[in-house]
Amino acid sequence: MRPTRSAAAAAVLLLGAAALSGCSAGGSSGADSGELTFITDKTWDFDTFSAESKKDIDVSLATTAYADQEAFQAFVKQSFRTNKSPGLFTWHTGGQLEELVAEDLVAPTTDIWTKAVENGDVAESVRDLYTVDGEQYCTPISVDDWVMYYDKRTFEEYGLTAPTTWEEMMTVSDTLVDNGVTPFWNAGGNPWAFVWFQILAAGTDLDLYTGLTTGEVDWTDPEVVDVMNIWLDMKEKGYFTDPGSKVAAETQMKDQEVAMIPFGTWYASTLTTVGLESGTDWGVFPIPNVNPDQETTPVAIETAPACTAENSPQKDLGLEYAEWWMSSEAQTAWSEQEGNLPYNPNAEASTEEFQAIGAEFADPSYEFYLRWYEAAPAPILTASLDQFTGFMTNPGDPTPYLEGIQQVADEYWAGN
Amino acid sequence: MSGRIGLITRYVVLGGLGIIWLLPIYLLLANAGKLTSEYSGSELWSPGNLPALLSNVGEVFSTTDVPSGLGVTFLYATIAPLIAVILGAGIGFAVIVLKLKHGFFWFFVVFCGTVFPLQIMVIPLFASFSQIGLFDTFAGMTIVYAAVATPFSAFVMRNFFAGIAETVFEAAVVDGASAWRIFTRIYLPMSRSALVVVFILQATWVWNDLLLALVLTQSASTRPVMPLLAALQSTEGGGSAYTVVLTAALIVSIPTALLFMFTQRVFQRGLSLGQY
Amino acid sequence: MSRRSSTNYQRAAWGFLAPGVVAVVLVLHLPVLYTVFLSFTDFNGLGDPEFIGIDNYVRMFRDPAVLTSITNTLLWVVGTLVVPVGLGLVVAYLAFGLPGGAWLRVPFLVPYALSGVAVGVVFSFVLQNGGALSQALAFLNLPGSELRWLQDAPLNTFAMIIASAWQGVGVNALLFTVGLQSIPKEPLEAAKVDGAVGWRLFRFMIWPLLRPSTTIVVGLSIVNSLKTFDIVQSMTQGGPNRVSETLGVTMYRNTFLNSEYGLGAAVALFLTVITLAASIIYLRRQLTIGEPVKKAVRS
Numbered sequence: 001m002r003p004t005r006s007a008a009a010a011a012v013l014l015l016g017a018a019a020l021s022g023c024s025a026g027g028s029s030g031a032d033s034g035e036l037t038f039i040t041d042k043t044w045d046f047d048t049f050s051a052e053s054k055k056d057i058d059v060s061l062a063t064t065a066y067a068d069q070e071a072f073q074a075f076v077k078q079s080f081r082t083n084k085s086p087g088l089f090t091w092h093t094g095g096q097l098e099e100l101v102a103e104d105l106v107a108p109t110t111d112i113w114t115k116a117v118e119n120g121d122v123a124e125s126v127r128d129l130y131t132v133d134g135e136q137y138c139t140p141i142s143v144d145d146w147v148m149y150y151d152k153r154t155f156e157e158y159g160l161t162a163p164t165t166w167e168e169m170m171t172v173s174d175t176l177v178d179n180g181v182t183p184f185w186n187a188g189g190n191p192w193a194f195v196w197f198q199i200l201a202a203g204t205d206l207d208l209y210t211g212l213t214t215g216e217v218d219w220t221d222p223e224v225v226d227v228m229n230i231w232l233d234m235k236e237k238g239y240f241t242d243p244g245s246k247v248a249a250e251t252q253m254k255d256q257e258v259a260m261i262p263f264g265t266w267y268a269s270t271l272t273t274v275g276l277e278s279g280t281d282w283g284v285f286p287i288p289n290v291n292p293d294q295e296t297t298p299v300a301i302e303t304a305p306a307c308t309a310e311n312s313p314q315k316d317l318g319l320e321y322a323e324w325w326m327s328s329e330a331q332t333a334w335s336e337q338e339g340n341l342p343y344n345p346n347a348e349a350s351t352e353e354f355q356a357i358g359a360e361f362a363d364p365s366y367e368f369y370l371r372w373y374e375a376a377p378a379p380i381l382t383a384s385l386d387q388f389t390g391f392m393t394n395p396g397d398p399t400p401y402l403e404g405i406q407q408v409a410d411e412y413w414a415g416n
Numbered sequence: 417m418s419g420r421i422g423l424i425t426r427y428v429v430l431g432g433l434g435i436i437w438l439l440p441i442y443l444l445l446a447n448a449g450k451l452t453s454e455y456s457g458s459e460l461w462s463p464g465n466l467p468a469l470l471s472n473v474g475e476v477f478s479t480t481d482v483p484s485g486l487g488v489t490f491l492y493a494t495i496a497p498l499i500a501v502i503l504g505a506g507i508g509f510a511v512i513v514l515k516l517k518h519g520f521f522w523f524f525v526v527f528c529g530t531v532f533p534l535q536i537m538v539i540p541l542f543a544s545f546s547q548i549g550l551f552d553t554f555a556g557m558t559i560v561y562a563a564v565a566t567p568f569s570a571f572v573m574r575n576f577f578a579g580i581a582e583t584v585f586e587a588a589v590v591d592g593a594s595a596w597r598i599f600t601r602i603y604l605p606m607s608r609s610a611l612v613v614v615f616i617l618q619a620t621w622v623w624n625d626l627l628l629a630l631v632l633t634q635s636a637s638t639r640p641v642m643p644l645l646a647a648l649q650s651t652e653g654g655g656s657a658y659t660v661v662l663t664a665a666l667i668v669s670i671p672t673a674l675l676f677m678f679t680q681r682v683f684q685r686g687l688s689l690g691q692y
Numbered sequence: 693m694s695r696r697s698s699t700n701y702q703r704a705a706w707g708f709l710a711p712g713v714v715a716v717v718l719v720l721h722l723p724v725l726y727t728v729f730l731s732f733t734d735f736n737g738l739g740d741p742e743f744i745g746i747d748n749y750v751r752m753f754r755d756p757a758v759l760t761s762i763t764n765t766l767l768w769v770v771g772t773l774v775v776p777v778g779l780g781l782v783v784a785y786l787a788f789g790l791p792g793g794a795w796l797r798v799p800f801l802v803p804y805a806l807s808g809v810a811v812g813v814v815f816s817f818v819l820q821n822g823g824a825l826s827q828a829l830a831f832l833n834l835p836g837s838e839l840r841w842l843q844d845a846p847l848n849t850f851a852m853i854i855a856s857a858w859q860g861v862g863v864n865a866l867l868f869t870v871g872l873q874s875i876p877k878e879p880l881e882a883a884k885v886d887g888a889v890g891w892r893l894f895r896f897m898i899w900p901l902l903r904p905s906t907t908i909v910v911g912l913s914i915v916n917s918l919k920t921f922d923i924v925q926s927m928t929q930g931g932p933n934r935v936s937e938t939l940g941v942t943m944y945r946n947t948f949l950n951s952e953y954g955l956g957a958a959v960a961l962f963l964t965v966i967t968l969a970a971s972i973i974y975l976r977r978q979l980t981i982g983e984p985v986k987k988a989v990r991s
Binding site for chain 3: 423426427429430431433434435437438440441443444447457458460461503504506507509510511514515516517519520522523524525526527528529530531532533535536537539540541543544559560562563564566567568570571572574575576578579580581594595596599609610613617620624626642645646649661662664665666668669672673675676677680681
Binding site: 037039042043044045062064065066067068069071074075078079081082083084191245246247248251252254255257264266267268269270273274275338340 | 547
């Protein structure tokens, strides 16, 4: 690479000088300047949040949003090799974080976490998600629990109440189907094809779900086939929306075509964009166990980490910001702005719906697990999304689909 | 008279096809003219209304970053294609008119620039650009866009020059004109419509590019409009309302649509085949 | 003529050629070299690439979906040559010389002017299950409203080819229009005097004279259809279950979804070799070195 690079450098510069005057943009600055370069694949409103931090700690964010998640990740990975490595960037937990840590690319945040846990700013269980080999890396922007959103208007219309068990939920679904309303939202493709498999697998046996993420369980095991058959059965009963529709879930709920949508607590702000109000139009309930004999009720969580590159010119500033993001001031502001559930118990959820579910989830009968999108290794995730989409599109015997995933899994676990 | 019937047939066929072509545009406009509370997936054909459209337009300008990228995008989309048009015309001139030895080989080298998929090139481009300080600069983006647009430009100009009679060149040589003079005074003016086509097609391409802009720019002063627009679409909450995104997507397409309309006059000239 | 070997013009020719060649080679060709290197390595985007010989190429052809991918890509090539190229010629020819013809071309150009986001929205509006197309067919009592345009293969590939034609016809029409304009008047007048009209005039006079334009349109269509990526990625992501995948999507999937840069590079190079081969075969025939048009016309 070396000779080509310098040759390219010389010639491109020559060309550039001949054709144009460079008008390079500023932006990269030292640790004490107060403006932090922040790059993200999220569409959240970081500008409003930046105003808050400016007030509180005199650091503001210069945010660049990357729409395409895959291109964003490739970009971040490459930036570690350059002097453009970001002071703060969003990432994903699970395998993706481990990958960066293995190469010593992210700054450890162990001290920040120790203090935050002592303060009671964040739960131990969240810390586990940020721990790789005993050290912590990155800090959470948000921690979102997966719940079932339901249309209160539709439920009221047919005299239904939020179910507390799987059986009740199926009864509710039958009533909805009889009245021409599709009970559940379900979509194919990347990213959302995994949603119902996750609910059904974890709700049947959380160990089974975990085993699939670690390679201890084969996709062709009869337990997995059973899970798929529950999915098939629900599909045949008309419980799911058409996976070939590209109409957004919130629009379908607004039109009262679908009654329930499983999503993370971040989804609240999206429902607001179509004019549905928390509490009056929609509510949430915990997704019940498929298998009532399971001791705890599993709740999927996902968390958006903000990380600092180890070699970033803005490392100190980035870590300062990350620490502040966990504080109750920041979390209250964040929750107010995004309408989601703050992970800091000292911060307050902005809606009664979420205050209630937050209190509910504090009960030890709930067990939190990492959602499929972060928990599965990348090639297995990609293969599973493809096969699940195929299964939804042409429902039938799940075996060939599971064999398809197993083939990729075999290859992956053989090499890792 | 068969001539008149032929003429009418042509109008009818073109007009009919044109209407079919505009139907999807109607869908876009109709749904951009709805508030998200009015928009419904099962009533896509129902018309929108002006107040909703205006409200969406207002939202685009008051709540999104999209308008802030318009200026720099305009500069990229005019300067880079201009450079590409000139570079491409130069290549075509050298290969066809000046009959450069191994001209086909050199032309093919340039043409190969279109062969490789851009998606795979962005990563090495980012690596080398950040190495030599062109990452996130106006110059860097202009160079990339000009280079990407050059093969197409060379292809069109080469073939256009090939259609010009050799006697044109020979006469100019007899007059004692230099190659540069022949190029600028004779060949470029003769190929006005080809130059315009290359320019507008490449300007549109640059205007609508997302991938290169996404990876090679970062700060507000260099980031063009497409990554800003794409960033409005959310998968995980946040982002703008759906019909606002749609409105923004249409607003940023107005300049390119106007460009096509206003350059159509250039193609009105030329010989008339109307009577056949 | 002595001009052909004249060093004077050869030197001048280099001056005209060099800037463009330098720009293209530096910006577009150098990254390809890096990709060639990557295709022989195992690399996840972090750390250092590890040399593994031709393993990536072996793995690529072992993937059963690659065959589907190749088939679909070829469908795209054929489909693109038939629909957008053919229709582009029809539009250009019908509108050429027609009073107001330029304005009649505008509807075909507007789709090309649209931003990618708008195009993505249009296609999902029209082609999704129960979308605008199905709604319209049902309203008009026409068959087909129950078809799953994007979900069943090979229907989804055909549907997407039509959708890309919606975007591409205008550009092809414009390029053909330039070609029509550059056709010299005299031979046509002569042909008219000989009594050539209608189809015969087109087939034996205009079509051969259009060759420079046809070469551009067909050449670029071959290259671009082999690289088909954007529309498939935004419509079906190559699915459901990889049935509509093209080589461009396969490459993206390996590189960006699975972070297997080496494998993605191998697919990219395979795609490049096919594209180069197709271009050489086509262009060598069309662009005979030196005096392409005269020969084409005479033959």
